[in-house]
Amino acid sequence: MTEYPTFVTHLECSYTGKHYPADTLQGLSEAGKPLLVRYDLDALASGVSKIHLIDREPELWRYREFLPVRRSENVVRLGESMTPLLPARKLEEDYGCTRILIKDEGRLPTGSFKARGLALAVAMARELGVRRMAIPTNGNAGAALAAYCAAADIETWVFCPADTPRVNIEETAFFGAHTYLANGYINDCGKVVGAGREEMGWFDTSTLKEPYRIEGKKTMGLELAEQLDWQLPDVILYPTGGGTGLIGMWKAFAELEAIGWIGSRRPRMVAVQAAGCAPMVRAFESGSRHAEPWEDAHTIAAGIRVPAAVGDFLILDAVRESGGFAVAVEDTDILAAQRECARREGILLCPEGAATLAALKRELASGRIRRDERVALFNCATGLKYPLPAEYGQIDLKQPIDYAALKI
Ligand SMILES: *Cc1c(COP(=O)(O)O)cnc(C)c1O
Numbered sequence: 001m002t003e004y005p006t007f008v009t010h011l012e013c014s015y016t017g018k019h020y021p022a023d024t025l026q027g028l029s030e031a032g033k034p035l036l037v038r039y040d041l042d043a044l045a046s047g048v049s050k051i052h053l054i055d056r057e058p059e060l061w062r063y064r065e066f067l068p069v070r071r072s073e074n075v076v077r078l079g080e081s082m083t084p085l086l087p088a089r090k091l092e093e094d095y096g097c098t099r100i101l102i103k104d105e106g107r108l109p110t111g112s113f114k115a116r117g118l119a120l121a122v123a124m125a126r127e128l129g130v131r132r133m134a135i136p137t138n139g140n141a142g143a144a145l146a147a148y149c150a151a152a153d154i155e156t157w158v159f160c161p162a163d164t165p166r167v168n169i170e171e172t173a174f175f176g177a178h179t180y181l182a183n184g185y186i187n188d189c190g191k192v193v194g195a196g197r198e199e200m201g202w203f204d205t206s207t208l209k210e211p212y213r214i215e216g217k218k219t220m221g222l223e224l225a226e227q228l229d230w231q232l233p234d235v236i237l238y239p240t241g242g243g244t245g246l247i248g249m250w251k252a253f254a255e256l257e258a259i260g261w262i263g264s265r266r267p268r269m270v271a272v273q274a275a276g277c278a279p280m281v282r283a284f285e286s287g288s289r290h291a292e293p294w295e296d297a298h299t300i301a302a303g304i305r306v307p308a309a310v311g312d313f314l315i316l317d318a319v320r321e322s323g324g325f326a327v328a329v330e331d332t333d334i335l336a337a338q339r340e341c342a343r344r345e346g347i348l349l350c351p352e353g354a355a356t357l358a359a360l361k362r363e364l365a366s367g368r369i370r371r372d373e374r375v376a377l378f379n380c381a382t383g384l385k386y387p388l389p390a391e392y393g394q395i396d397l398k399q400p401i402d403y404a405a406l407k408i
Helices: 041-047 050-054 060-066 089-095 114-127 140-152 166-174 186-195 213-227 244-258 279-286 312-321 331-345 351-366
Strands: 008-013 035-039 085-087 099-104 132-136 155-161 178-182 235-239 268-274 325-329 374-379
Touching: 035 041, 035 213, 041 060, 041 244, 060 213, 089 099, 089 331, 089 351, 114 132, 114 140, 114 213, 132 140, 132 186, 140 155, 140 166, 155 166, 155 186, 166 178, 178 186, 213 244, 235 244, 235 351, 244 268, 244 312, 268 279, 268 312, 268 351, 279 312, 279 325, 312 325, 325 351, 331 351, 351 374
Parallel strands: 099 374, 132 155, 155 178, 235 268, 235 374, 268 325
Antiparallel strands: 008 035, 085 099
């Protein structure tokens, strides 16, 4: 049995600061707010140095000292490799920008960065003896949970809106998860999961309703920092649904500063949402710390169709503290940005990732982002998981080919 060096001290309510013990199964705090994992950062600082990282595998578990798993046998590995940070050179030229980097998370297991969070949640569930997990999802989280649970021999229940991207639904069921479509939004599915806890005996793995998915998503911030030689970008544009990634990166930067690996300079965090579902943008603009639920949410960017987020104040706090902002983009602009990136860069963004590019274009024009700022965009899933337009012709091999007709 291998012990991982772990520096976890306790869990902390993100709203009231109340402490909770770390090595027991926990959901939300008594205040109904997310619990955050806290570490002995002094011990962490002396337990690992940047030099140690050099010899480690290029994968998520290279940051194990920053993570809560105590025993390595509880880790399920599906290939959580570090993801490329691609410079979008032609877009930089087109827009006159100094630096546009795309963090391509589509390379992770099940094709999305949900693998980071669920790898941690499942490892911790194993550590704490969970046998059955349930999740509400817009697609990618359900698929990732189903994959890790298949490997970990944990039973899985997945509830998603009926219009979740088809590939995700089929993939989730194919991994053996009990998969159900519902005539409502992710929040409605969340209520089904929450209300079924007693009767079904499952662990509620909803975004931010357990403490560990965010720790997995935190590795995006650690990885970004390491890839940039511990010099963070000036602006991060993040497609924001439940906000785990944005909150997780913000937490990563605080921990890195506390152990002296980075200074106090932070990127401006920009929460990007779709115009058809923009509760954080509305709350940001009205100066509120909490977001009202969004009615009639609609967007092709399924991963950010989240009408209400339990971590709303954490998203809004991070955005404000960083000097960033929240912005909404139209679906038509998302599709145009997706096409532009595919044709100029050869990178197939998912619609959520394309939303960050659409937001960048918009804010370069408005001046809220300057051309000399170094920008990182997050592409959170492979574009292959989403339907693409059928823009191709057909030829009949039983007839002579009329090449002239192909050249239009
Ligand atoms: C889940 C998801 C998001 C939103 O991530 P959060 O951290 O929950 O805000 C964005 N894009 C894709 C592709 C997703 O699957």
